[in-house]
Amino acid sequence: MPRSNEVIRQWNILRELEASRRETIAGLARKTRVTTRTIRRDLIALQTAGFPIYDEVIDNRRFWKLDTKPFRDLFPGFSLPELYALYFSRALLKCLAGAPFQKDLTTAFAKFEAVLPPSMRKFFDQLPTVLQARTGRRRAGNEIDKTIAGLVTATLEQRQATMRYHSLSSRRTKNYLVEPYRLLHFQGGFYLFAYVSEYNEMRTFAVERIQHLSLLETTFEPSQELSSELFAHSLGMMQGPPQHIEVEFTAKRAPYVREVEWHTSQQVADQPDGSLRLSLEVCIDQPLRNWILSFGASARVLAPPDLAAEIAAELTRARAGYKTSSSKR
Structure with a gap:
């Protein structure tokens, strides 16, 4: 049997023990469709990995339980599946690599991992071999990282910015004075949604085509409320009547x-x-x-x-x- 199947089954056992509070070996075998002998091996493997699993006899029947108190003490309010979802999200957040908050995310996850026992981390690390997140395209280089960092600052502080931008549609490079409203991530790329006073309208810019960015000390007051779904009528990052x-x-x-x-x-x-x-x-x-x-x-x-x-x-x-x-x- 492939190792991946074994890991998934053991993960399902953990979730079942947490959800049901207690379960018999026969019950776990029935739910996972394997023999009781296999379940016994799985329980031993999970105990070895550091999960607080123990057995208890109630009314002459032996039940297995997962002590969730250690998890609640370390991570108040989190269930075991939620903890793993957070742990696995490292892979999903790789799409933000190079963004100004990537360093903070890396540090945060390092602290989170440090709390987990090494054997438990090893078990968690085997799960992404079954479920993998593949990031989209991204142009490499320090310049785009600096541009993203500058745009985040301009958006948060509501500062005007000048930028030199190359448009693929017109094949021209032009200077713009913009008021950054929002930075968006879509299909591996970052996009700036900003107000352009020259045209008296909001426009969308691909960040990777911004050749130069300078933040001004001049601030601005947002002139309009942005919808939570800016591009609700588009299959991409455009706006227009449906x-x-x-x-x-x-x-x-x-x-x-x-x-x-x-x-x-x-x-x-x-x-x-x-x-x-x-x-x-x-x-x-x-x-x-x-x-x-x-x-x-x-x-x-x-x-x-x-x-x-x-x-x-x-x-x-x-x-x-x-x-x-x-x-x-």
Whole structure:
């Protein structure tokens, strides 16, 4: 039996003992679908790892219990699963590597780990081999780390900032005076949501494309309240009025599309031929276009007509590019 299965089973035993307060070996064997002999080995392994498990005879029946008092004393208010969730979140927080608070997070987790017995840490460390968090893309380098640190300071202290920014859409580099409102993390990248007085509007900037940032001593008063969901009508980091979007997916792609919640507004309609129609109430922006194009010939826009024509034209250009490449060989 793979070691990962053993660790998961032992973790489930711990959770069961905490939830039920007490359990027999036969009961644990039934719930985990293994033999009583295996359960006995698991209990010994957990005791060796430092978990306070003990047995007690009640009405001529032997029960096993988990003494949660040591955990409550060390971490008041936390259950065992909550402690592990916090411990495991180290991997999830790697997406913030380089942010100004990363050092503080590292120090905090080091203190948390120091309280756990070494054998217990070893047991916890085996669980991520079963459940792993993979961070998204991130541009390496000290400059972006300094930029993020500066933006956090500007946002917290409500200080204006000047920045030199390269736009991929216009392919131009321009200087901006901005009032930073919020820093957001999305799909491995950081984005700045800031007010630009020159245009009298809020704009979104990709932090990795900020070439230079300078904080000013001038402060600002926020002129508007930001929604907790800034981009509620977008599949990405854009804003705009929602429109009714309808896309049909082939029968081959339908199972994959059906099992994912792409947006909170989505509605799914299965078709007799096995295909699927997905309806969304979102703004028409580049993230939406990229998402549709990522399915290639497996997706067809049904509404609105303008978006359908735009996607069709893009696919035609892509096809022409392949033809041109073939003719040059």
